[in-house]
Amino acid sequence: MSSAELVGATTHKPVVSAATAPCVDIVVPVFNEATGLEDSVRRLHDYLVVHFPFTFRITIADNASTDETWSVAQHLSVSLAGVAAVQPDRELGRLELPGANG
Numbered sequence: 696m697s698s699a700e701l702v703g704a705t706t707h708k709p710v711v712s713a714a715t716a717p718c719v720d721i722v723v724p725v726f727n728e729a730t731g732l733e734d735s736v737r738r739l740h741d742y743l744v745v746h747f748p749f750t751f752r753i754t755i756a757d758n759a760s761t762d763e764t765w766s767v768a769q770h771l772s773v774s775l776a777g778v779a780a781v782q783p784d785r786e787l788g789r790l791e792l793p794g795a796n797g
Contacts, residue, residue: 718750725755729763733771740775755780 721739725732736753743751755768757780768780 718752719747720752720754722754722756724758725760725764725768726758727760727762727764729760729767732764732767736771736778737775740778743777751777753778757782 721743723736723739728735732755736755740753743753753775755771755778757765757768759782765780765782772778772780
């Protein structure tokens with residue numbers, strides 16, 4: 696993904712040196728998860744910061760939610776290091792199958 700596709704795509708810096716530590720990407724697919732999203736991502740982020748020995752990035756992938764999920768995801772991406780937010784349908788467009796529309 697290009698930097699234009701990620702909101703707040705910073706990466707957590709571990710105690711392990713960057714030369715030896717892999718970066719682990721964790722993708723959290725969501726659809727209409729506004730109510731519990733912030734608590735869940737903050738809990739995951741806090742756990743990774745304390746217990747995970749590698750650099751990480753959490754990417755919240757909003758699947759065209761109709762509630763406030765995207766707003767919550769954007770808020771998390773700017774307030775937590777190592778968290779990004781994407782909307783694949785809006786950024787990549789929907790795939791259309793030939794002949795699907797008649």
